[in-house]
Amino acid sequence: MDHKTILKKLKLCIQLMELHDENTFKIRSYQSALNSLERGDADIMELSDEELGKIPGVGKSILEAIQSLKSTESFPLLGDLIDKTPQGILEVLQIKGLGPKKVKTLWEELGITSTHELMEACQSGKVAKIKGFGEKTQETIIQNLEFKASNAGKWLYADIEEYINELTEKLKDEFSHSLIAPVGEFARKMEIISQAEWLIATKDIPKIQHKLAKLKDFEVDKSLSGPFTLRGKIKDWDLQFTIYFTSPEEFPIKSYALSASPQHLQSQIDSKTTIADALRVNGFKDEKEFFSKHHLQFIPVEMREGFGEVELAKEHKIPTLLEESDLKGILHNHSTYSDGKNSLRQMAEQCKEMGYEYLGISDHSRTASYAGGLETERVIKQQEEIDQLNQELAPFKIFKGIESDILGDGSLDYPEDILQTFDFVVSSVHSILNMDIKRATRRLLTAIENPYTTILGHPTGRLLLRREGYPIDHKTIIDACAKHQVVIEINANPWRLDLDWRWVRYAMDQGVMLSINPDAHEVAGYGDMKYGVLVGRKGGLTKEMTLNALSCEEIEKYFSDRKKKMIKK
Structure with missing residues (x-):
C-alpha cells in the first residue's frame, strides 16, 4: 500500500457509492477529503493520525478508512460496496467516458454487468436509444471497448x-x-x-x-x-x-532472424538480396561477421524495425546513438506545488545526488485545476524558493519552468507578463482530447507559433494500452517546430513514450531537437529516463540532437538566447 493506491481506493469507493445511490452528503464528504489529500504536499503513508485529522475534509470515518487501508489494504465500506457489485461492473467502470451514473443506467435499463454485454448492446443499437446516450456516445464506447480488447x-x-x-x-x-x-x-x-x-x-x-x-x-x-x-x-x-x-x-x-521485425528482414541489401535471403545462405559466427560480409554498418538490435536502417547501414550513416550517460539534466518534472508527491527541495536534491547538473521544474499551470495548477501567486512563491535553493545547491541549478496547458484555441495559460518569468515553457494538451486531426493539428500549431513555447510536451496525449492519442499530422507539426525552433519532448513515462520513436528520425532530419523528459511526479519517476532513451535510440536519436545532453552552462545559454531571439520586446 502506498500514497497513490490509497487515493485510488478512495476514488473507487466514491464511484461505487454513486453507483449504489449512497447518501449524497456522504459522497460529497469523501470527495472533499479526496480533493484535499490529492492537493496536499505530504505522503499519506508518512502522516500520523493526528496530522491526517487536521487535513480539511478528513473526518472520523475517512480517517478510520485510511487507517484500515494502511493495515489491511481495504476498509469496511469499500468491502461492502464491492461485495454487492457484480465483478463485470467494476470492469465497465474502467471504460473511458463512462462514469458511475451512466454505468448505473446501463445496469438498470439493459441489465449490463460486463464489458461483453456492453459491446453486444452497443452493436445492436440499444445503448444509443437510452436517454442521455445517443449514437455518438455509443460509437465512442465501441471504440474504447475495441481498444481495450485489442490490448x-x-x-x-x-x-x-x-x-x-x-x-x-x-x-x-x-x-x-x-x-x-x-x-x-x-x-x-x-x-x-x-x-x-x-x-x-x-x-x-x-x-x-x-x-x-x-x-x-x-x-x-x-x-x-x-x-x-x-x-x-x-x-x-x-x-x-x-x-x-x-x-x-x-x-x-x-537469433538475428527472430529478433528482427518482418519489415527489417525484407529490407533490400541489394537489388536481388534481402536481409532474410542473406541469413538463409550465409553462415556466420556472429552478427559482426554478418554485417562485415555484406558491407553493412552494424545495426543495433533496437533499430532493426524496417524503418530505413538498412539503407543507412549501406551508406554507413547510422550515427552514434544516445546513451543514458549523455544526459546532463532532467526537464519536465512536478513537485508538491501542483500534483507531485515530493517537495521542490526533495526533487532537486535527489536529482543532484543522481549526478545530474540541473533540474527543470515544470508544474501544472492554473487551468489544470484538477492537478493543483499554479495560480499566479504560487508561481511567484515557487520561483522565490527556486532562487533560494539555487544559492544553496550551486553549481547545481533549478530552471524555472511550467507545463502550460494548451487551451482549446491553442493559446497558452497565463498572460505574457507571467510567461516571460519562466526559463522555459513545456506546452501540453491535457483537456478536450476528442479532436479530429484537423482541429488537433491546428491547436498544436497555434501553441508552437507562440514564442513562449520552448518544448512541445507529449505531442499526441496517448497513454499506451489505456487510450489512443488524438490524431495529428506529424510532419506538419514537426515542420512547424523546425520553423519556430521548438523542441519536441520524448516523454519518458512508460505509459506515454510520446513523441513516438517512428518520428524521431524525421524530426532530426528537419533540425528539430528532442528532449528526454520523465514527466516525474516523484523522485522515483527519474528512473523513467531510461525508457525515453530506449525509444530515442530506436528512432536513431543522437546526443547532438538531444536538448538535455547539453551541460548546465550550455542549456542556460540556450534558454536565454532563445528567449531573446523569439520574444520581441
Missing part, C-alpha cells in the same frame, strides 16, 4: 522488463549447457510486449522441452507447440510465450 494480454516494456530478465537468467541457470537469448519484441525493446520469446540452442531438443514443460513458470499449450517450438502462457501473468529451439551452429542466424 488484452499486452504489457508495457517497463512493466515486464525485470520479470523477463529474471526468467532469462533462470533459464540460463537451469540449462547452463545451452545457448539462451530473449528474442522478438523484447529484444528490440518495443514499447509494448505482446509475447515473451526466447531462443534456445541445444543438441538435445526433446530433453530440454521435457524439462521446460515441468517448470512452474510456464503453462505449455501442446496444441500450439511443435517439434521446434513450445508455446503457451506464462503462469501468474496474462502473457503468451514462445520458446524456439535450434542447433548451436544455427544460433547466430536464428
